[in-house]
Amino acid sequence: MNQNASEAILLAIESSCDETSAAVLRGDVVLSNVIATQAVHQQYGGVVPELASRAHQSNIVPVVHEALTKAGVSIRDLTAIGVTQGPGLMGSLHVGVSFAKSLSLALQVPLIGVNHMQAHIMAHFIRQSEAFEIPKLPLLCLTVSGGHTQLVLVDEHLQMKIIGSTIDDAAGEAFDKAAKVLGLPYPGGPQVDALAESGDPTRFVFAKPKRNGLNYSFSGLKTSLLYFLRDEIKKDAGFIEKERIHVCASYRKAIVDYLLIVMRDAIHQYPVQSLALAGGVSANKELRRRFLALGEEMAIPSFIPDFEYCTDNAAMIGIAAWYQWQKKEWADLSMTPQPALKW
């Protein structure tokens, strides 16, 4: 890294789903990371795309302004602008991309389009403190969120290969849907996790998903829970009320067991130097504990970013943009949002 790169100041914007976020980085150090979570969706039990886009429209300027102010950076000091190009909701992406393009045009600085899923992994390369050592490559990352479940092999920064992914639901969806049938408010995944902490994970056993190479499938597990609850409710209408914490604990265990057994297989197949966890579900307490235990057992350094870099946030977009900026992977003003962006 040259002096120039460590002094570069990037503004990053993330608006792919229901979080409006802006961050300022100097080199690989985060100066600010402001996240506005849209509360409007809670009453509907899920993200409503039109409302998400409208909320981004009203949040974008205050959020970017706050990110610059917190960082103590003037907009004229910016070296480049990074923005989520996809994947995500089209209406939401439009707001961030169009706004970012205007900043690039007005300030005459490069525009960088970032892949949101790569950025979740790049979050591990944020220098969180002076003493922080960024993970050695190759790195194996398990990315788990409401929309994705992927095993990704990172050979070089930005050079990533998906070696396994879910063929149906994402792990986060499996948690959220369980929460819904258990009568927990949206977003339910974190609630299942919280309740599971005081439950007995061995009380109930759910069907183990079939193994399919390094790929995942969560729909069977989800159905298994649904049928299990139907049967139990027939016998005792108060079943959920009585056994909720134990159902949460047992179901969470089933998901985490499955996530890590496949990851273990991947570790045996690829010579990796470090292990990483990324995405919103990496906030799950049981997953964190068991992931770190797996790293210890295999004697491979394991990394989980700070919580604010796990869920959707602009700092991760910023760090990915910073690596892209150094390679001059710049976009032009005709860049369009890509709801199903791949790499």
Next chain:
Amino acid sequence: MILCIETTTQNCSVALVDKGAVVFEERRCTDQYVHAEQLHPLIAFCLEQAHITANELTAVAVSSGPGSYTGLRIGVSAAKGLSFALHIPLIAIDTLHMLGIYGLQHTPAQTAIAMIDARRMEVYASVVDSNSATPAEALVVDKSFFDAYDPSSLVLVGDGASKCSGLVSASTIVLDVMPDASMMAAMAQEHWDKQRFVDVAYYEPHYLKDYIVGVSTKSIL
């Protein structure tokens, strides 16, 4: 120099306005929405043609709708970004009022009904005369709507006008035009002169229709 942005229909257009007159304009109008791809290159091209940089802009004006949600998102986000980055005022122009004025200026009519197509038999409409404009409303148009107006001094203007042509008398003028950034010139200048700006932090376009979400009540178990 004021930059005007108009993206409420599939016509994506920009204009540079100086002292109320258009000095440069560009547009892309196709069957598809090309705004996401084309708006910013069009702005850059206009600035280049006018031999100025973005720094020399004094204000940004945006057509505030009603109209296509996608068009509005892209246009308003772009206008906010420029206003915010350049520290220049943001001006919001009522799209239907602008169309109505255009209709009155380009025909002998005394009253204009500005109409933007809102699909099916619906239009977003506003009645405009030289003094005023009624608030925009989403209308299902039928013949009786026009009874209140003198057909011989009426103009229907906008991309929703032509689907009403069968409902009005032959003496009524039908001006089938898309809203365009060049139509914003006089109003943008007037807003600038009167310092009528909107707050860039909190401004939202005129969606007109509240978005109503159906909440599922179906039980999974």
